[in-house]
Amino acid sequence: MGFIKIIKSILGIRMKKGRKNVILFGPPGSGKGTQAKQLEKKFGLIQVSTGDLFRYELGNNTPLGQKARSYMDKGQLVPDEITIGMLKNKIDQYPDCGGFIFDGFPRTIPQAEALDNLLSDGEEQVDQLISLKVDDDEIVRRLLERGKTSGRADDANEEVIRKRIEVYKAETAPVYAYYDKKSLSVEIEGIGSIEEINDRLNALIDSI
Ligand code: AMP
Numbered sequence: 422m423g424f425i426k427i428i429k430s431i432l433g434i435r436m437k438k439g440r441k442n443v444i445l446f447g448p449p450g451s452g453k454g455t456q457a458k459q460l461e462k463k464f465g466l467i468q469v470s471t472g473d474l475f476r477y478e479l480g481n482n483t484p485l486g487q488k489a490r491s492y493m494d495k496g497q498l499v500p501d502e503i504t505i506g507m508l509k510n511k512i513d514q515y516p517d518c519g520g521f522i523f524d525g526f527p528r529t530i531p532q533a534e535a536l537d538n539l540l541s542d543g544e545e546q547v548d549q550l551i552s553l554k555v556d557d558d559e560i561v562r563r564l565l566e567r568g569k570t571s572g573r574a575d576d577a578n579e580e581v582i583r584k585r586i587e588v589y590k591a592e593t594a595p596v597y598a599y600y601d602k603k604s605l606s607v608e609i610e611g612i613g614s615i616e617e618i619n620d621r622l623n624a625l626i627d628s629i
Pocket of ligand 1: 449471496504525527528532
């Protein structure tokens with residue numbers, strides 16, 4: 422390795438040591454988006470919400486948005502290759518940020534593996550997965566309430582909400598175990614005031 426490369430790599434490792442990459446995990450309606458926005462400000466992290474990214478594409482009626490719509494409206498997951506490509510584009514835009522707060526990603530084991538590979542290419546890793554625990558009835562209640570103002574088709578219909586919970590349990594919950602094997606998963610109570618939950622998250626992220 423040349424001298425310049427060695428210096429760059431030392432600086433790179435120093436810079437990246439300070440980065441925090443956190444997965445905010447939990448079923449739809451568990452408060453991930455609300456909390457991610459607060460953490461973004463407090464810790465200088467970039468919130469990456471694949472749901473928001475899809476809704477942006479959908480709103481602009483792009484080919485990607487058109488592909489995603491049929492899955493989203495039914496409460497199903499958008500296929501991994503589409504989701505992973507979109508996520509990679511997003512994180513490549515922030516090479517110098519303080520880290521990421523992943524909200525709604527990864528939702529499958531292949532997505533988790535892809536995220537690990539992406540981060541390890543930059544000599545980084547997922548530092549913590551924090552799961553918000555909320556029971557099914559509370560989720561349905563919250564999402565139907567949100568549906569009154571969110572304009573989201575997938576929040577307006579109880580059948581679609583139940584489907585999203587089912588998909589979460591079958592396809593997404595295993596991601597918790599995947600990071601638990603690496604001793605990176607932790608679960609906290611997701612019921613309480615926004616401030617209470619925020620305090621719990623702040624304490625956890627402060628300790629990374
Ligand atoms: P969310 O806003 O996170 O509740 O996501 C809304 C919808 O977008 C989901 O029900 C999926 O159809 C789609 N979606 C969001 N994130 C992902 C992901 N990581 N993998 C697959 N589909 C996703």
